[in-house]
Amino acid sequence: MSIGNAAEEDRPTVGQTLQQARVDARLTVDEVSTSTRVRVPIVRAIEEDDFSRCGGDVYARGHVRTLAREVGLDSDELVARYDAEHGGRPEPTAAPAALFEAERIRPEHRRPNWTAAMVAAIVAVVGFVGFTLVDGSGDSEPSAAEETPSAHPSQSREPSESAAPTTSVPADPKPSDSAIAAAPADKVTVRMTAEQSVWISAEDHNGRLIHEGVLQKGKSKTFTDDKRLNLVLGNAGGVKLYVNGKEVKDVGEDGQVQRLSYTRGDPEAG
Template sequence: MGIGETLAEGRKQAGLTITEVSLRTRVRESVIRGIERDDFAPCGGDFYARGHIRTIARVVGVDPEPLVRAFDDAHGGAPQPSSATGGPWETDRPLVPFRERRSPNWSAAMAMAFAALVVVAGVQFFGGRGGQHAARQVAEKPAQAAASPHQQQPRRAGDPVAAAPRKNVELRLKARRATWVNVRGDKGRTLFSGTLRSGTVREWKAKKKISILIGNGGGVRLTVNGKDLGTPGQSGNVVHLDFTPSDPEAA
């Protein structure tokens, strides 16, 4: 099955017309019709043809990479790597902020403890036994300052305990307007593909990863692992998102 035939079959299985695909991808209908006939001349060049193939494949729920490789095989191979990334057809962008994890400043603590030991050794060397008591008093204060807060303040009953890592990723979607979505779980298995009516609420669960392609980013509201993320995009924009059990960090 050729590239165009594969995309056309995927579009029909998704229940979409060429006009609907054009609205969601912003690719002209004439270009889409040409691609479905394996005519890539209207794309304006191989570079744009690859982008159109990827964008259309994602909207109709087809894996784009085998189609792009087939295109490259038929048109002289893939282009040389470039420092530029992204393109006019790419709409993926991270929407969930992740906070930077900071580790304790053990270097400063070790330096303070080492300084305390130097003071003790100096007093013992020059002052003999008579200076040992004073040296211990000098050493105790830096050592206490370098100690971990957890050592100074033992956990009491009722203190909060860190939550165990999640074993699954859970996604909840509420359609604010009629919206087409495609949801895939582990190993790319399709969990749902179709149009949701306004007010519809759907939930999905996977062990490692959930990927969702939304035809209208402003028409849905997402909740991931119990965290309300709100609306993931603007009205009319196609949005592609991936979630794992650790997303978002604050959940």
């Protein structure tokens, strides 16, 4: 279905376009919500051009794209119209300066401490002279070892060299990123850690909403259920996901709305 042929002043809004396409497709709001997993209140709000419940422009674009596909519209064209109606697509923000602090501030190579080296050399010389004077005050006759050199000097040194072998104590291993403490085998456990701010929604196996909102960057959230957990990620590329103690790779891309469902046996490979 094409949505770009109408004159600019006569063209309906994004919400009106989605609503009309849904009606033309003979679909109810409940049916669209069930198939897309976008909650009914959010579907209704979007059709009324109220995007405040989406949690931000990134999530609003994801919902618009998903609903457009469901009702047979060109999702790219409708998202472009959303950007035009809401001030354009925002420029990507620069990464915080703290992220590059380690690269920008490099410690300078320290110059040799000649004063300390000279003090150490003087101490060594004084110690050697003192040892020589004390050793020379005893019997001046050469010892048996001095009169008769050992035929195998290398063998005489081996016991002293091997008498006290040095052993390195391994450092305590750091905990693995994928280690999730106490993931019970009789439940499904999902843990999310946000690397970017991520809008998430979680439902139990009965379809009951147990959480909805934005998980701020650096924060984590854990959900459990006896049978199954249904998830919606508004920015799939910005979250680390662990299911039943195993990390799930390639959850999605930045800005992508991802709908996932996990049971006690998932994932087969973490």
